[in-house]
Amino acid sequence: MAAQMPPGRPGNLTPEQEEKLKEMWAQTLDIFGVSRDEANSGIATPSSKRSESPDVKKKKSRLSMFRKKDKSGTAGEEDHNNMNGATTTSSTENDKHGQTKAYREALASHTPDELRDAFWSMTKHDHPDALLLRFLRARKWDVQAAMVMMISTGHWRVAEMHVDDDIMVKGEEQAWRDSRGGATGGAKKEGEDFMAQLRMGKSFFHGVDREGRPCCYVRVRLHRGGEQTEASLERFTVYLIETGRMMLRPPIDTATIVFDMTDFSMANMDYTPVKFMIKCFEANYPESLGSVLVYKAPWIFNAIWKVIRGWLDPVVASKVHFASNVEELQEWIPRGQIMKELGGDEEYEYSYIEPVEGENQQMLDTSRRDELLEERKGLVKYFENETVAWTQGEEADGRMRLAQRLTENYWQLDPYVRARSLYDRQGVLGPGGKLEIYPKKEKAETGTDDVD
Structure with missing residues (x-):
């Protein structure tokens, strides 16, 4: 039976949730400098307002979302009394990862155009509504708290991790080149560390669980603290999460992580990357975890789990389940889809496929890339x-068609902005955007090569 769209997603919203989404979109476009008057006159991009100085434009667009509205809906004279805090009580309570500070830094250091570009870069193949709804659900439909979370995430992607202009565009091939002598010093070490984690299969995606969610397996025994630099561990983590995003298709919008604790010892325990992973999922990839399965955890892990559980948001902690044997693991993953190394029946064994020279050749065609980016820019303008x-309050049936066109545009653009990965080679x-979760398995089982 086909999976149904979960609640709180595009096409499955209550009237109250739809109003919250509208409110968040209004604030989002306001902070990007896309005003109602501009849209109604067919001018949707902040950069088109050449008559205003950058300082005036930034101040107006960034502060307007906090202004009190009078009965006519226009900004009143009491405008930004809350700017020193710029958050509601709810957002402050949810600020263990320092997102309020990051939010303020984003407003101080980025123009409206840059904030807007960061958002649309983050959207990729997702329905734009789906992205906003992730933040709304994570912040229990508190619009201003969701705004703080979303803008700070954009800042994290652009200014801290350089997700799209470094990690994903360079990908495995650049690390492969750096590790083979294409770089020196720190860059060479990071390339070697990155490739080592891929080759050993410390963490990888394979198959789906009973809900159809992609499964990411983490073989904890393969980690040793200090073998890879902190920077390379973080880069690998973000790379894997972003690559996993490419495997999500509505109504599936979350993934399952299986921590394989087979042969775990204290030599494998390293709290620093655990904290970074928690921050990623709680602060920067909200509502992305379907479940976390801890498999065959030894008794020494009990004390460690008490520490880790104390760091987790209660909602995230509620998604963590323990399975001590394959019979228990079957509750979440069918036995035929559990690898033999975990006690299941599936023949699959992880094996890394090395990058192929020239696999990212399309990236050199910058004219075609720019053509697709220009097309995307136009679609974004129409969608806004x-x-x-x-x-x-107007009917806007065209939004759904435009969202679909943005998805189609992304998949055309994808080979020009994202380096090929193991999962492309597999x-x-x-x-x-074609997705085949079990490409080799399906071919072997159905014998499609022999079918007339």
Whole structure:
């Protein structure tokens, strides 16, 4: 039976949730400098307002979301009394990862155009509504708290991790080149560390669970503290999460992580990358975890788990389950889809496929890339116009069609902005966004080569 769209997603919102989404879109476009008057006149991009100085434009667009509105809906004279805090009580309570500070830094250091670009870069193949809804659900439908979380995430992606302009665009091939002598010093070490983790299969995606969610397996016994630098561990973590995003298709919008604790010892325990992973999922990839399965944890892990559980948000902690044997693991993953190394029946064994010379050749075609980016820019403008109308109570059926066109545009753009990965070489990720979770398995089982 096909999976149904979970609640709180595009196409499955209560009237109250839809109003919250409209409110968040209004604030989002406001902070990006996309005003109602601009949209109604067909001018949707902040950069088009050449008559205003950058300082005036930044101040107006960034502060307007905190202004009190009068009965006519226009900004009143009491505007930014809350800017020193710039958050609601709810967002402050949810600020264990320092997102309020990051939010303020984002507003202080980025123009409206840059904030807007960061958002649309983060969207990728997702429905834009789906992205906002992740933050709303994570912040229990508190719009301003969700705004703080979303803007700070964009800042983290652009200014701290350089997700799209470094990690994903360079990908495995650049690390492969650096490790083979294409770089020196720290860059060579990071390339070697990155490739070592891929080759050993410390963590990798394979198959799906009973809910159809992609499974990421972490073989904890393969980690030794100090073998890889902290920077390379963080880069690998973000790379894996972002690559996993490429495997999500509605209504599936979360993944399952299986921590294989087979042969675990204290030599494998390293709290620093654990803390970074927690921060990623709680602060920067909200509502992305379907479940976390801890498999065959030895008794010495009990004390460690008490520490880790104390760091987790209660919602995230509730998704953590323990399985001591394959019979228990079957509650979440069918036995036929559990690898033999975990006690299941599946023949799959992880084996890394090395990058192929020239596999990212399309990235050199910058004219085609720019053509697709220009097309995307136009689609974004139309989507923003439709969204402004929608937030004002008008019918905006075109939003859904435009969201689909943005998805199609992304998959055309993908080979020009994302370096090929193991999962592209395996055939899991195909051209145009085609997804084959079990490409080799399905071919062998159905014997498609022999079918007339």
